[in-house]
Amino acid sequence: EAQVTQNPRYLITVTGKKLTVTCSQNMNHEYMSWYRQDPGLGLRQIYYSMNVEVTDKGDVPEGYKVSRKEKRNFPLILESPSPNQTSLYFCASRSTGGTDTQYFGPGTRLTVL
Amino acid sequence: ELKVEQNPLFLSMQEGKNYTIYCNYSTTSDRLYWYRQDPGKSLESLFVLLSNGAVKQEGRLMASLDTKARLSTLHITAAVHDLSATYFCAGSSGTYKYIFGTGTRLKVLA
Numbered sequence: 143e144a145q146v147t148q149n150p151r152y153l154i155t156v157t158g159k160k161l162t163v164t165c166s167q168n169m170n171h172e173y174m175s176w177y178r179q180d181p182g183l184g185l186r187q188i189y190y191s192m193n194v195e196v197t198d199k200g201d202v203p204e205g206y207k208v209s210r211k212e213k214r215n216f217p218l219i220l221e222s223p224s225p226n227q228t229s230l231y232f233c234a235s236r237s238t239g240g241t242d243t244q245y246f247g248p249g250t251r252l253t254v255l
Numbered sequence: 256e257l258k259v260e261q262n263p264l265f266l267s268m269q270e271g272k273n274y275t276i277y278c279n280y281s282t283t284s285d286r287l288y289w290y291r292q293d294p295g296k297s298l299e300s301l302f303v304l305l306s307n308g309a310v311k312q313e314g315r316l317m318a319s320l321d322t323k324a325r326l327s328t329l330h331i332t333a334a335v336h337d338l339s340a341t342y343f344c345a346g347s348s349g350t351y352k353y354i355f356g357t358g359t360r361l362k363v364l365a
Contacts, residue, residue, distance in 0.1 A: 173351065184343060184355040185298075192351055200352060232297060238350075242286060242305075246298040 146247035165233030174216035178229040261356035278327040284346030
């Protein structure tokens with residue numbers, strides 16, 4: 143089944159404790175992206191990757207890092223999480239050709255205390 | 256810088272009625288997208304609108320794009336309860352950067 147998976151789905155952590163949220167897709171998509179969703183703000187793009195080893199900042203990259211060492215994986219790293227990073231995070235992927243449809247993962251709800 | 260604005264933010268409507276959600280954007284957007292999100296769930300792609308005058312329909316939903324007016328609409332025909340969800344529009348700045356509206360929470364009442 144074609145899908146985007148994220149782990150963990152729920153995470154409660156404390157300020158300053160480094161964490162990684164993994165994202166994996168099995169559709170051989172070149173493009174992957176991370177978003178955060180906050181009430182009243184819609185989705186905001188954090189980082190995106192056009193292909194392996196090619197990443198760029200979205201609208202809200204501060205406090206986040208990403209890497210794209212393999213085509214299928216695009217982890218989101220919070221090196222020193224802070225409470226304002228408490229949010230719902232979505233990973234998405236799409237092909238760079240064709241219909242331009244993004245496929246979203248199930249989401250990761252992160253709480254930073 | 257591309258900005259995307261949706262209205263209304265909340266919409267409560269009776270079953271069987273028609274209504275339209277509006278999506279305005281501030282500068283040229285290469286494409287315009289519509290997504291649906293059910294409560295507690297992820298986003299599902301509904302439509303990708305590629306060019307001026309594009310119209311796409313799926314069931315009771317129809318999306319259109321007017322690039323001159325910088326406006327996209329999502330029209331709901333004869334609403335049913337199953338359409339209750341939050342709908343997002345999004346524009347793209349270049350091919351890789353996406354800007355989302357704040358969403359329209361639709362509630363269809365029986």
